[in-house]
Amino acid sequence: MSAIEPPLALLAELTHRCPLRCSYCSNPTELTRAREELTTAEWARVFREAAALGCLQLHLSGGEPTARRDIVEITAAAREAGLYSNLITSGVLLNAALMARLVKAGLDHVQLSVQDADEAGAERIGGMRGAQAKKREAAALVRASGLPLTLNAVVHRQNLHNLSALIDIALDWGAQRLEVAHVQYYGWALANRDALLPTRAQLDVATRIVDEARLKHRGRLVIDYVVPDYHAARPKACMGGWGRRFLAVSPAGEVLPCHAAKSITGMVFPNIRDTSLEAAWTGSDAFNAFRGTDWMPKPCQGCEHAERDWGGCRCQAFALTGDAAKTDPACALSPDHGLLAAAVAEAGETRFRYREFS
Amino acid sequence: MTPKFAPGVRLHEDKARARWIVMAPERMFIPDETALEVLRLVDGARDEAAIVTLLAEKFAAPAEEIGADVGEMLRDLIAKGALRE
Helix, strand or coil, X not given: CCCCCCCCEEEXXXXXXXXXXXXXXXXXXXXXXXXXXXXXXXXXXXXXXXXXXXXXXXXXXXXXXXXXXXXXXXXXXXXHHCCEEEEEECCCCCCHHHHHHHHHHCCCEEEEEECCCCHHHXXXXXXXXXXXXXXXXXXXXXXXXXXXXXEXXXXXXXXXXXXXXXXXXXXXXXXXXXEEEECCXXXXXHHCHHHHCCCHHHHHHHHHHHHHHHHHCCCCCEEEEECCHHHCCCCCCHHHCCCCCEEEECCCCEEECCCCHHHCCCCCCCECCCCCHHHHHHHCHHHHHCCCCCCCCCCCCCCCCHHHHCCCCHHHHHHHHCCCCCCCCCCCCCCCCHHXXXXXXXXXXCCCCCCCCC | CCXXXXXXXXXXXXXXXXXXXXXXCCEEECCCHHHHHHHCCCCCCCCHHHHXXXXXXXXXXXXXXXXXXXXXXXXHHHHCCCEEC
């Protein structure tokens, strides 16, 4: 294997606490409680080590990152470490005073989530009353602060009919960027797959709407589009390859190659309370398990796409086949590719299983 | 014209990879040598003429020649969204 390159980005999952209960939450189904969370000083140490290792970008996420009382101190520690900080928030806990303190602490960018364009739909999907008005207010606070604003809309079977209206909201709320992200099926989303998976027709309409909006709003709104694996023929280059560009630290300090990696049962991950970030990145079994191409099974081994998509997603291979070392079934060359079409055919549930602490 | 960095954009020294990088929301790009010389002088207070004077001194080149290059570079960086007037 060639020398291990330094990571570019760190996802800091500061807490699993969140006022929203989205059925597609990317947190693991077994949520970490507040008493197990890393302290302010521990996060500051993680940020310093990440910067020294080569990380440039830091995503402050959760759960809801502003549910941490020390979010301002954490943001200041990120700036002090020299990281470019992005707050990934639901916005429902933001107020003018907090916004001002975050700007002063050196925050660089805010990514605000929106669950649907119409209020009732948004509040049913997010499982929180009054959320939409608070989000609108949060967007205004970010705009007034002078920080750039990205709106993140996770789309699925139950809100895709409002995609055009979601794009209008991004313009209306003053976002410079909009992420239209189809749900990725791990953890809570996998448990709710029948209620979330879009039909092929829904996907095709969505793709057309995004293409048209990109042209129409060029120079005013940048739209990033994340397509769903279940209708794909080629897998996504998940995380740009396992242990290649990206690492995540969980609320309790586990160092992960991706935020969903804990769904691979049986894998043991290093913890920042026992080891350095550098040792976790370069020396741990977990990070080395699927690095590069040596681990790859057929048909990835020797495939011309092997160093482009890196075999797709390990968590998805595990979720669908029970073996994380298999080719991602999203690849048309995978012997398990039929599992995706079968799941799409079965979808059609309307009720959600809301995210909750067990 | 007095250029300044657009909101959420800053020039950052990427020590691990021995280079400078322009950080922006959800993206980053590596400026070429000429762009880097210009970006290092952008502080929101210096105007275009002051930047040209400093670079003309640094590279012992005629201000007219440097001025044309700097003007083009600034327009390009504004078009990319990295700078604002």
